[in-house]
Amino acid sequence: MADILIEDGKISSIGESITVTDAEVIDVSGKVVAPGLIDVHAHLRDPGFPEREDFRSGTRSAAVGGFTTLLAMPNTNPVCDHPVVVEYVLAKSKREGIVNVLPYSSITVGQQGEKLVPMKAVVEAGAVAFSDDGQPIMNGGVMREALTxxxxxxxxxxxxxxxxxxxxxxxxxxxxxxxxxGVKGIPYTSEAVMVGRDILLAEETASKVHICHVGCARSVELIREGKKRGVQVTAEVNPHYLNTTDENLETCQSRFKIKPPFGTRADLEALKEGLSDGTIDIIATDHAPYTNAEKQGDFATEAPFGLIGLETALGVVLTELVATNYMSVSDVLKTLTCNPARIFGLDKGTLSIGKDADIVVIDLDHEWFVDAEKFQSKSRNCPQHGRRLRGKAFLTMVKGQVIMREGTIVV
Ligand SMILES: [Zn+2]
Incomplete structure (x- = not known):
């Protein structure tokens, strides 16, 4: 039990029974108070795809889920591969969004996997990291040069x-x-050989590599082995891989169509083990909105790969990892706060004096049914729809301002 005093959007004091006059008091006794969650993998679709999501809907979706900082993936139209686009994302998200949005730059121009972006220039414009997510960099030479x-x-x-x-x-x-x-399969090696390649390249160049959306057991082993050798490799898992397997695809519903594909029960268990032993550092959403029209295309040939998760991520991980006593709540929250902040060099993810009052209050016992129709997100492609979860964000605050309370956006 402790009090947190917030002044001018920053945490000014933490302690037992702080006494001040003229302060608004928010009583959250019985709940968990944590740094606002950080999602290092969100597709906000602006510029280019406002029918799927935009900064307003995407950040409201984040607020409901307890996230206060999103790293926006660059596979937009145009691709975020130039200082001008980075500046656009920063300015527009500030105007329309209610949580912090930090842009990725792509690694290669147009995410074509060939020519590198002007890395220094996009960082000076405000890009915090690089990714060609959605596309692999097939040419190892290009990847090696990018790492360097x-x-x-x-x-x-x-x-x-x-x-x-x-x-x-x-x-x-x-x-x-x-x-x-009777649907064509994706072998697990599609992912694992590239995880292996990128770990070797990071080792050789002594650079940092972060593996997005790990999906199979073999990749977890490769990352664990790389870390043991001292390679600067980090990794993320997305919540849906912790409660969904390829068995959910027996009925070929496109809201379960994703890359990497949902694996077997053994893959799911390996991912959980990787999280609990620290092989996997981060839980991120890979929130990837698509319209119903897009997802209603033919399952095998037309429906795009991807699903949304900002509003369910916390509930899923608390249900799978904490309610089952598989991990402690503090260990799970590290993967959503201080670990992503440390790995991506963000001045966020901690409750410390002098830092921005970006805070989430979590109700661990709140049981709820996921109804995608009620999401703040514009899209509905959610594999959690209809499931019962235990644990939910109760209140979200950004720079001292309450933006979400009990599921309702209040700004
Ligand atoms: Zn991806």
Whole structure:
């Protein structure tokens, strides 16, 4: 039990029974108070795809989920590969958004996997890290050069590991389910060979690499092994991989269509183990909105890969990891606060005096049913729809201002 005093948007004091006059008191006894959650993997779709999401809807969705800082992926139209686009994202998200939005720059121009972006210039404009997410960098030479250049400016490359030659038009995890439903499978090696390649390249160049959305057991082993050798590799898992497997695809619903594909129960268990032993550092959402019209296309050939998760991420991880006593609430919250802040060099993710009062209050016992129709997000492609979760953000605050209370946006 403690009090937190907030003045001018910053934390000014933390202690037992702080007494001040003229202060608004928010009583959250019985609940968990934590640094506002940081999502290092959000697709906010602006510029280019306002029918899927925009800064207003995406950041309101974040606020409901307890997130106060989002790293916006650059696979927009135009791609965020130039200082002008970085500045656009910063300015527009500030105007329309209600949480902090920090832009990624792409690694290669137009995410074409060939020519590197002007790394120093985009960082000076405000990009906090680099990613070609959505696209793999198939050319190892380009990846090696990108790692070398990113090292000079001490920035992280967040990589989408997929060998498109191995994916080869696959739709879901290759295995019993893909054969049973008659859909072309994606072998786990599509991901794992690229995870292996990028760990080796990071080792050789002594650079930092962050593996996005780890999906299979073999990748977890490779990352664990790389860390043991001292490679500067970090990794994230997305909440949906902790409660969904390829068995959910028996009915071929496109809200479960994603890359990397949902794996087997063994993959799911390996991801949980990776989180609990620190092999996987971060939980991030990979919130990827698509319209119903897009997702209603033919399952195998038309429906895009991707799903949303900002409003359910916390509930899913608390349900799977904390309510089951698999991990402590503080260990889970580290993967959503101080770990992403440390890895990406952000001055966030802690409750300390002098820091921005970005705070989430969590009700661990709140049981709720996910109803995607009620989301703040513009999109509905959520694999958690209809599920019962335990644990939810109760209140979200950015720079001392309450923006969400009991599920309702209050700004
Ligand atoms: Zn990706």
């Amino acid at each position: 250049q990113a090292k000079e400016i001490d920035k992280v490359l967040a990589v989408h590991c997929e060998d498109r030659g191995i994916t080869a038009g696959g739709v879901i995890n290759e295995g019993y389910v893909s054969r049973r439903v």
